[in-house]
Amino acid sequence: MTAPYLDAVFAVDGPLAHALDGYEPRAGQIALARSVDDSIARGLHLLAEAPTGTGKSIGYAVPLTHHAAGGLRAVIATANIALQEQLARKDLPLCARVLPWDVSFALLKGRNNYLCLQRLGETRAAGRFAFAALPGDVEALAAIEAWADTTTTGDVSDLPFEPPPRLWRRFSVLAEDCPGAACRFHDDCFAMRARAAAARASVVITNYHMLFAHLQLRDATGEELVLPHFDVAILDEGHKAADIARDFFGFRVTAGAVRFAGRLLPRAGHEGLRAALEEQAAAFFAALLAHRRSADYRARLREPGRVPCEEVCAALRTAARAYLVAAEAAQDAGEHADLERAARRADTLADRVDAAMSLADRGAVYYLDVDDEERAALCCKLVDVAPFLARALFEPARSVTVTSATLSAGESFEFVRREVGVDMARELIVESPFSFRDQCLLVVPDGMPLPSEPAFPAAVADTVAEVIDLARGRTLALFTSYRNLNLTRDRLALSGHRVLCQGALPRTTLIDEFRRDVHSVLLGTESFWGGVDVPGESLSCVVIDRLPFLTPDDPLLDAIAERDERCFVTQSLPRAVIAFKQAFGRLIRTATDRGVVVVLDRRILTRRYGEAFLQNLPRVRRTESLADVARFLDGDGG
Numbered sequence: 001m002t003a004p005y006l007d008a009v010f011a012v013d014g015p016l017a018h019a020l021d022g023y024e025p026r027a028g029q030i031a032l033a034r035s036v037d038d039s040i041a042r043g044l045h046l047l048a049e050a051p052t053g054t055g056k057s058i059g060y061a062v063p064l065t066h067h068a069a070g071g072l073r074a075v076i077a078t079a080n081i082a083l084q085e086q087l088a089r090k091d092l093p094l095c096a097r098v099l100p101w102d103v104s105f106a107l108l109k110g111r112n113n114y115l116c117l118q119r120l121g122e123t124r125a126a127g128r129f130a131f132a133a134l135p136g137d138v139e140a141l142a143a144i145e146a147w148a149d150t151t152t153t154g155d156v157s158d159l160p161f162e163p164p165p166r167l168w169r170r171f172s173v174l175a176e177d178c179p180g181a182a183c184r185f186h187d188d189c190f191a192m193r194a195r196a197a198a199a200r201a202s203v204v205i206t207n208y209h210m211l212f213a214h215l216q217l218r219d220a221t222g223e224e225l226v227l228p229h230f231d232v233a234i235l236d237e238g239h240k241a242a243d244i245a246r247d248f249f250g251f252r253v254t255a256g257a258v259r260f261a262g263r264l265l266p267r268a269g270h271e272g273l274r275a276a277l278e279e280q281a282a283a284f285f286a287a288l289l290a291h292r293r294s295a296d297y298r299a300r301l302r303e304p305g306r307v308p309c310e311e312v313c314a315a316l317r318t319a320a321r322a323y324l325v326a327a328e329a330a331q332d333a334g335e336h337a338d339l340e341r342a343a344r345r346a347d348t349l350a351d352r353v354d355a356a357m358s359l360a361d362r363g364a365v366y367y368l369d370v371d372d373e374e375r376a377a378l379c380c381k382l383v384d385v386a387p388f389l390a391r392a393l394f395e396p397a398r399s400v401t402v403t404s405a406t407l408s409a410g411e412s413f414e415f416v417r418r419e420v421g422v423d424m425a426r427e428l429i430v431e432s433p434f435s436f437r438d439q440c441l442l443v444v445p446d447g448m449p450l451p452s453e454p455a456f457p458a459a460v461a462d463t464v465a466e467v468i469d470l471a472r473g474r475t476l477a478l479f480t481s482y483r484n485l486n487l488t489r490d491r492l493a494l495s496g497h498r499v500l501c502q503g504a505l506p507r508t509t510l511i512d513e514f515r516r517d518v519h520s521v522l523l524g525t526e527s528f529w530g531g532v533d534v535p536g537e538s539l540s541c542v543v544i545d546r547l548p549f550l551t552p553d554d555p556l557l558d559a560i561a562e563r564d565e566r567c568f569v570t571q572s573l574p575r576a577v578i579a580f581k582q583a584f585g586r587l588i589r590t591a592t593d594r595g596v597v598v599v600l601d602r603r604i605l606t607r608r609y610g611e612a613f614l615q616n617l618p619r620v621r622r623t624e625s626l627a628d629v630a631r632f633l634d635g636d637g638g
Contacts, residue, residue, distance in 0.1 A: 003034065003037045003038075003041075003063070005066060006030065006033050006034055006037060006062065006063065009033075009062055009099065010025050010029070010030050010033065010062075011025065012024075012025060015098040015099060015100070016058070016098060018098070019094060019097065019098045020094075026053075026054065026055055026433055027431070027433075028050060028051070028053075028054040028055075028059075028430035028431055028432070028433055029050075029054050029055040029056070029058065029059040029430075030059075031428065031430055032048055032050050032054065032056060032059035032060060032403075032428065032430055033059045033060070033062050033063050034063075035048060035426065035428045036048070036059070036060045036063045036064065036234075036401055037063035037066070037067070039399050039401060039426060040063060040064070040067045040072070040232055040398070040399045041067070043398050043399055044399060044424075044425070044426055045394060045397075045399060045400045045401070045402075045422050045424065045425035045426070046399070046400075046401040046402070046403075046425060046426045046427075046428065047238075047401075047402050047403075047407060047413045047416060047417070047422070047425050047426070047427050047428070048060075048401060048402070048403040048407070048427075048428040048429075048430070049403070049404060049405070049406065049407040049408050049428070049429045049430060050403060050404075050405060050428075050430045051405050051430065051431075051432040051433075051434075051585070052405050052432070052434075052585050052588065052589055053432060053433045053434050053588075053589070053590065053591070054405075054430050054432075054433065056236070056403060056405070057083075057086065057087055057091045057236070058091055058094070058095070060234050060236075060401060060403065061076075061087070061091050061092060061095050062095065062099065064076070064203065064232065064234060065092075065095050065099060065101065065103045065105075065202075065203060066099075066101060067232065068103075068104070068202035068203050068232075069101040069102050069103070069202070072202075072231040072232050072398065073202055073203075073204075073228060073229060073230045073231050073232070074202065074203045074204070074230055074231065074232040074233065074234070075203070075204045075205075075206060075211065075227060075230040075232075075233050075234070076203065076204070076205045076206070076233075076234045076236060077206055077207060077208050077210070077211040077233065077234070077235050077236070077241075078205070078206075078207060078208070078236045078237050079207070079208055079236075079237035079240040079241075079244060080207075080237065080531055081109070081113075081157065081207070082508070082531060083236060083237065083531075084107060084109070084205050084206070084207060085107075085157060087107075087205045088105070088106075088107035088205050092105045092203065092205070102202075103203070104200070104201045104202040104203065105201050105202070105203040105204070105205060106194070106197040106198040106200070106201035106203075106204055106205070107194070107204075107205045107206070108194050108195065108197075108198040108204055108205070108206045108210060108227070109155070109194070109206070109207065109210070110175070110207065110209060110210060111172075111173060111174065111175045111178060111191045112169075112172045112173065112174050112175075113155060113156050113157070113172070114153075114154045114155060114156070114172065114189075114190040114191040114194065115148055115151065115154035115155075115156070115171055115172065115190050116171060116172050116173040116178075116185075116189075116190075116191075117185035117188060117189065117190075118173070118179075118183055118184070118185050119170060119171050119172060119173055120145070120148050120171055123141070123145075123170045123171060124145065128141040128142060128145075131167065131170050133166075137164075137167060140161070140163055140164070140167055141167060141170070143159075143160075143161065144159065144163060144167070144168075144171055147159055147160070148171070151190075153190060153194075154190025154191070154193075155190070155194075156168060156172070162506045162508055162509060164506075176341060176344070176345065177341060178191075179334055179337040179338070179341075180337075182333050182334060182336075182337045183334070184334070198227065198228055199228050201228075204227060204228060204230070206227065208235075208240070208241060208244040208245070208248070209244070209248055210226060210227065211227065211233075212244070212245055212248040212249070213226045213248070214226035214227040215388075215389075215392040215393055216249070216392070218392065219388070219391070219392045230397070231397065231398040231399075232397065232398055232399050232400070233393065233397055233399075233400045233401070234400075234401045234403065235400065235401065235402045235403065235420075236403055236404070237404055237530075238402035238403055238404045238407055238416065238420070239404040239406055239407055239416065239578050239582075240404075241389075241402065241419075241420055242385055242386070242389075242416075242419035242420050245382070245385040245388075245389065246381040246382050246383075246385055246556070247381060249381075249382045249385060249388070250364065250379065250380040250381040250382055251352050251379070251380050252369070252377050252378070252379045252380075253349060253352050253353055253356070253377065253378040253379075254285070254375065254376075254377045254378075255281045255282060255284075255285040255375065255376075256375075257349060258277065258278075258280075258281035258312065258316065258349060259277075259278055259281060260345075261277070261316065261319065261342065261345045261346045261349055262274045262277040262278060262319055262346070263342075264323065264338065264339065264342045265277070265319060265322065265323075267326070267335075267339075268322050268323055268325075268326035268339060269322075269326065270319075270322045273315075273318060273319060273322060274319075276315055277312075277315045277316065277318075277319055280311050280312040280315040281312055281315075283311075283312075284307070284309060284311070284312040284353075285375070285376050285378075286376075287307045287308070288307055288368055288376040288378060289368075289370065289374070289375075289376040291306060291307050291368065292368040292370055292376055297368065298553065298558075299367065299552075299553040299554065299555050299558035300365050300366060300367040300555040300558055300559060301356065301357070301359060301366040301367060301368065302359075303359075304357065304358045304359050305357060305358065306357070307357060308357075309353050309354060309357040312350075312353060313350045313353055313354050316346045316347070316349050316350035316353070317346070317347065317350050319342075319343075319346045320342075320343040320344075320346040320347040320350070321343075323339045323340070323342045323343035323346065324339070324340070324343045326339050327339035327340045327343065352378075352380070353378060355380070356378050356379075356380055357378075361380075363382060363383055363384060364380050364381065364382050364383065365380070365381050365382075365383055365555045365556055365558075365559040366378070366379070366380050366555075367379050367380075367381075367555035379555075381555070381556055383556065383559050383560060383563075385419075385420075385421070386418065386419060386420060386421030387421060388421070389420050389421040389422075390421035390422065390423075394420075394421060394422050400422070402416065402420060402422070402425075405581075405582070405585055406578050406581040406582050406585065407578070408429060408578075408616075409573070409574035409577040409578055409612070409616060410574075410577070410612060410615060410616065411429060413425075413427050414574075415570070415571075415574035415575075415578075418570070432618055433591065434588050434591060434593075434618070435591075436588065436618035436619060436620045437618075437619055437620060437621065438594075439588050439591075439593060439594050439595070440587060440588055440594075440595060440596070440597065440618070440620045440621075441595075441596045441597070441620065441621050441622075441623065441628060441629075441632040442596075442597050442599065442617070442620045442621065442622045442623070443596055443597070443598045443599070443622075443623050443624070443625070443626060443628060443629060444598075444599050444600075444601075444602060444604060444605055444622070444623075444624055445463060445598065445600065445602075445624060445625075445626050446624040446625070448463065448600050448601075448602050450601075450602065450603065451546045451547075451601055451603070456546075457483055457484050457487050458487065459600075460479075460484050460487070460488060460545050460600055461484070461487040461488040461490070461491035462491065463543075463598075463600055463626070464477050464488045464491070464492070464543050464545075464600075465488070465491050465492055465495055466626060467541060467543055467598050467626065467629060468492065468495065468497055468521055468541075469495070470626065470627075470629040470630040470633075471540055471541040471596070471629055471630070471633060472519055472633075473497045473498070473518070473519030473520055473521050474518065474519060474520075474521075474537060474538060474539065474540040474541055474633075475521050475522070475539075475540070475541040475542070475543060476514070476521075476522045476524070476528070476532060476534070476539055476541070476542050476543070476586055477521065477522070477523045477524075477542075477543040477545070478524060478525070478528060478529050478542065478543065478544050478545065478583050478586075479523065479524070479525050479545045480525070480526075480545055480546050480548055481525070481545075482525060484545050484546075485501070485502065485523050485524070485525055488523060489501050489523055492521065497519065497520070497521050498517055498519070498520040498521065499520070499521050499523065500513055500514050500520055500521065500522045500523070501522075501523045501524075502523060502524040502525055502527070502528060507527065507528075510522060510524075511532055511534065514534060514538060514539070515534045515536075515538050515539075516538075517538070518537050518538045520538070526548075529548070529579060529582050529583045529586075530582040530583075530585075530586075532586050533589060534586075534589070535589035535590045535593055536589075536590075536593065539586065539587065539589075539593075539595065540594070540595040540596070540633055541587075541595055541596045541597075541598065541629065541633070542583065542584070542586050542587045542595070542596075542597045542598070543597075543598045543600065544580070544583050544584075544597065544598070544599045544600065544601070545600050545601070546600065546601040547576055547580060547599075547601045547603055547604060547610075547613060548575075548576050548579040548580055548583070549572055549575075549576045550572060550575060550576070557571060557572065573609055573612055576613075577612055577613055577616050580613050580616070581616055581617070584597055584617060594632075594633070595633070596628075596629050596632055596633060597620075598626075598629065
């Protein structure tokens with residue numbers, strides 16, 4: 001089914017061609033636009049894989065805004081802020097400028113992304129030195145305060161620099177801490193202004209957490225409380241949707257969260273109770289850490305009551321009651337609201353600790369996590385979010401498009417269908433516009449030990465160093481473990497190359513520096529396997545240390561394996577294939593890019609399942625000789 005308006009928009013002499021230098025119609029982009037248009041028109045759901053270079057966001061934005069102009073309301077949800085910013089600052093403004101219909105859109109983020117005027121006043125009253133812990137903090141706080149006097153959006157993304165989260169927390173507030181209508185700044189609140197703009201728009205751009213919060217409350221109350229009503233949804237970066245939902249509907253409790261719950265107890269006249277709560281929290285989380293390190297713990301909590309939690313839960317509930325008593329006596333409306341919120345927080349933490357330690361929900365997995373500073377966290381994830389998404393999203397919506405550059409495994413959407421809970425949906429896999437046979441070389445070096453062998457980590461570090469020399473920097477190295485990353489970082493310390501390493505600077509700063517400094521090297525783990533968009537010479541080589549299977553002690557995988565004897569085929573392999581495709585996709589971003597992907601895991605050639613990874617890649621030339629890295633990048637053998 002064709003739509004004449006799409007033919008006109010994407011034509012060689014159409015509005016996009018007049019607005020964009022060097023515009024050429026792309027078959028994949030037009031195919032995506034037609035499928036989205038037809039799905040919305042016919043009230044169908046769509047699963048669409050559109051590789052890098054397709055022009056995916058414009059491909060779905062054109063038909064989406066066309067139908068929105070006709071009266072349907074739409075939401076676009078993404079996994080990361082960078083894509084939201086691209087849509088709100090580039091793609092949708094382009095549509096508004098050139099398309100022959102009204103395009104009305106707004107970007108709506110979580111409340112903590114906006115400057116809170118009440119917190120601004122509190123921070124100023126306390127003075128900058130009260131929060132300055134590291135060199136440069138005073139200057140950063142001063143810059144935020146100066147920006148606060150001129151900003152029209154209050155959006156942290158509009159700051160001329162990326163503030164450390166610990167400083168930005170002094171100027172922002174989480175939804176559960178917001179006093180709402182009781183706040184004296186309510187009429188001037190930046191977050192409320194953003195919500196008002198979203199209510200007026202026909203297309204709302206947001207993130208998955210906001211979408212899931214909306215679905216959760218709508219499912220419980222029948223009211224549209226977070227987002228405006230929508231008829232149509234686009235889930236971009238859709239390969240992440242189910243896992244983000246698992247995290248959203250779960251929880252993470254730390255000793256710090258318990259201490260935070262008790263921070264207002266002195267204001268309620270209970271300094272001693274605060275000290276007791278902190279003491280109970282310290283003892284409980286120390287016991288969790290000891291259990292996590294013991295031989296009795298494997299992947300997740302398996303027996304109710306393995307670590308006693310009665311005392312810390314009792315202390316939290318006592319704190320909640322103390323807050324409520326103090327709230328009733330409070331003369332100030334703001335103080336009353338603060339104490340009520342503190343009571344709810346303490347009760348919620350007690351409920352969560354009790355649920356985890358009693359294994360209350362058979363549909364959830366409860367487990368212990370340990371951070372880099374050896375602090376334990378009590379965590380929960382839902383195992384299966386598909387039933388909720390089917391009921392709360394796919395059934396009421398007219399049309400939902402789930403799209404990503406990597407959505408299928410083996411040209412099948414079975415995995416994503418099962419994950420997000422959509423039974424009836426059209427399917428589309430768009431051909432890549434790139435000539436990978438000419439633009440890309442795949443190298444699987446001969447002689448590498450297997451990942452299970454003790455020599456593997458050191459071999460990874462040595463081989464990455466060799467690859468970087470051959471590529472003259474210009475390399476993104478992706479790791480499945482911090483151990484491999486750290487060994488490689490240490491190995492490169494005297495290499496002469498500028499090494500940018502995850503954790504040294506904010507993620508966006510690292511990527512910007514890597515893009516700017518052509519011969520630099522960037523090392524990253526899971527969060528860098530996707531979302532790194534660096535076209536051109538700066539990213540001429542991608543190194544992948546091993547096939548990205550979840551570890552056997554992953555709590556979610558362990559829980560699924562207990563229920564599904566085919567877990568490797570139904571979960572482990574498709575997850576790893578999609579993650580591998582994401583990493584591979586970092587290399588070729590434009591038709592003029594040329595580069596090498598080096599995979600250090602020889603299982604891709606020696607194991608039966610390795611063929612699943614190779615079959616999911618574009619047709620590229622392969623070699624087992626590292627020497628071909630330099631030859632290919634220099635144009636020899638190309």
